[in-house]
Amino acid sequence: MKFYNTLTKKLEDFQPVEPGRVKMYVCGPTVYDYFHIGNARPFILFDSLRRYLEHRGYKVLYAQNVTDVDDKIINRATAEKISPSEVAQKYTQAYFEDLEKLGVRPANIQPKATEKIPEMVKFIEQLIQKGSAYEVKGDIFFRVKRFKGYGKLSKKSIDDLQAGARVEVNEQKEDPLDFALWKGAKPGEPHWPSPWGEGRPGWHLECSVMSMEILGETFDIHGGGTDLIFPHHENEIAQSESNTGKPFVRYWLHNELLNIQGEKMSKSLGNFEYARDIIAQYGREAIRYFYLSKHYRSPMGFSHDLLADSKRAxxxxxxxxxxxxxxxxxxxxxxxxxxxxxxxxxxxxxxxxxxxxxxxxxxxxxxxxxxxxxxxxxxxxxxxxxxxxxxxxxxxxxxxxxxxxxxxxxxxxGLFQESPWMQSGSESQEKLIQLLIQLRNDLRVKKEFQLSDKIRNQLQEMGIELKDKDNETLWSYVRK
Ligand SMILES: [Zn+2]
Structure with a gap:
């Protein structure tokens, strides 16, 4: 098996650290909103890759984090007039619901950032001891120039970065390139104790700590969208390798993004559609096919016509x-x-x-x-x-x-697994089934059991099972 490795810019033979086993990490969502259809690309891609590795006989350990503390969550909490942890809870649940609708199997381990704070604090202490991090008034920063390999993933040189760096007002950092590992608490924000006072971890740090905790200091595959290469993944490498002195990840896999009228689909540009709405319109297999019928390293355009084409295919x-x-x-x-x-x-x-x-x-x-x-x-x-x-x-x-x-x-x-007569998830199909259930119940009231049984049996043959519970009829697909 071969993969294009972003780190080496080469197609390479895949050789996991431990023969027959694959340890894989993919950056998960920041849970401040429902995810949009563009966000679904890496979720579907790496779910499929994981299944395929298993299909080829590998034992796969797959970890994906949930970022449940972040500026975006705090802002959303203010807007919705609830607490940040309520925002995180609400959208974490929605995230897993939407994944299920897409047929994405949950990762083996799905750590939440807020459950690993003591581990993150310990990691920062180690970086400070090694001279790779420093404190300024309750904030901790990573000393970028201290890490010789900085820029090796994104192919950016320190000099170019330096030239482009913006020096912010009230700059506390030694160097504009340095990034935050720990942010001192501001009033009204969630916070945890640390040797530097109350505060919360930086986003880049979360992924380094959680991935290595679960998968070890060097693991096989790290995935995500190309928009995460810089600075997020570059910073993950810098922190992790500064701490362990070992290569962090063997194969970096990045999917290209979903564009809409030539621009990246994103929350900040406002040009997005929620995945849950698209799933309701086209069904999960059409969406999985939409993505998987293109190579993951090709940029893709989004339109309803293209999704309708996928549905037809x-x-x-x-x-x-x-x-x-x-x-x-x-x-x-x-x-x-x-x-x-x-x-x-x-x-x-x-x-x-x-x-x-x-x-x-x-x-x-x-x-x-x-x-x-x-x-x-x-x-x-x-x-x-x-x-x-x-x-x-x-x-x-x-x-x-x-x-x-x-x-x-x-x-x-995750394709072609339904009963041949029925594709799951489309809105019109759901309405049809509900109509038949209603019809059957009307017939039962009139004691026309021969006809009502006929509906039930025919649905069963099509792979749809009815169950009567209390006064309700529930239906589900018969799994083969
Ligand atoms: Zn990450």
Whole structure:
């Protein structure tokens, strides 16, 4: 497997510290608002990468932090007239709800910054002892020039940075490049005790402390958007390597950003749409496909037309799956593949299945080129649609093989896992199901049980299960 490493600017063979195990950290959200659809890109990317590494036999330990103390949270608290911790709680919960709707599996470990304050204080003390940090009136700063490797990730030179640095009024720092590790408490802000008085940690420090605590002093993959390379990730390297004297991270992976009319989608520019609204409109697979059908290092544009295109692309695959499923309906368990019994066309199709699997893996092994992988799948869709039209009875097991192929190859990307008849999450689908439930309940009131059972059974066949609880009917997808 190969990855493009931002640190070396090269495509490199992937060799984790410990063979067979991958330790991976991705910067998590600052929980002051719902996340926007552009923020969803790294969440979907690294969720998929983690699943794919597992698919390829690695044991993955994945950590992602939650930044629950920050200026933005404090400002939001003032605006919403609640406490900063209430803001953090509210949007942390919303964050996990939205991830679930996107089919993003929770990381193995999800530390909150406020749960690791003593560890952060200890880390700062060590940096002060080593001469890499200093105190000015209750604030602690990192001494950037003391770290020789500064700029190695972002490829910025100290001289250029120095020339561009803005000297702020009331500047307390020794050098304008130095950044805060600890901020002395201001009135009304959340604060924790430290040897330098009450205060709170800086954002860069959080990630260094939490990632190394969980994954060790040198770990395999650190991910995030390209907007985090400087200064956030550059500062993480400086702090961590100054403290341990060891390389912090082996492979730095950065996704490009989502643009809207040529500008980065961001809260501060006001040109964003909330992920939860987009999920409600298009469903999760359309959004996952939207991102994964492009290479993660390509910038992408956002528009509703593009999302509608993605939805149609996913539907094209589900149409094939639906066709295949109806052809093997009721006999899927009896269809054992015996290559010797296949027709010539069947033998070719079996070879195509194997080639598709191989080329798909090759694509994803090459810097996680999911766009290439999708191309391979769509080639297969074209051929499979032709093959299934005039299939010989002896070749029927191949249709089941083709169905299984989509489940197998889609799983790492969180795609094509639904019942072929139903894609989850779209608003219109939800309304249709509710309508059928209502209809069934009306029939039951009229004691037309034959008809009401028919609705229930047909839904069950489509992969939707109804459960009557008290006076309510709940529904869920049947997981295969
Ligand atoms: Zn971070």
């Amino acid at each position: 996913v539907e094209r695959i589900y149409n094939l799956l639906e066709g295949l499923a109806s052809q093997v309906k009721g006999q899927a368990d009896d269809l054992k593949l015996d290559p010797k019994k296949l027709s010539d066309a069947g033998k070719d199709f079996l070879a195509l299945i194997e080639k598709t699997r191989e080329e798909y893996i090759q694509s994803l092994d090459n810097d996680f080129n999911t766009a290439g992988g999708m191309g391979v799948l769509f080639e297969f869709v074209k051929e499979a649609n032709i093959f299934r039209q005039n299939v010989a009875p002896s070749d029927l097991p191949l249709l089941k093989e083709a169905l299984d192929l989509f489940r197998e190859l889609g799983e790492p990307l």
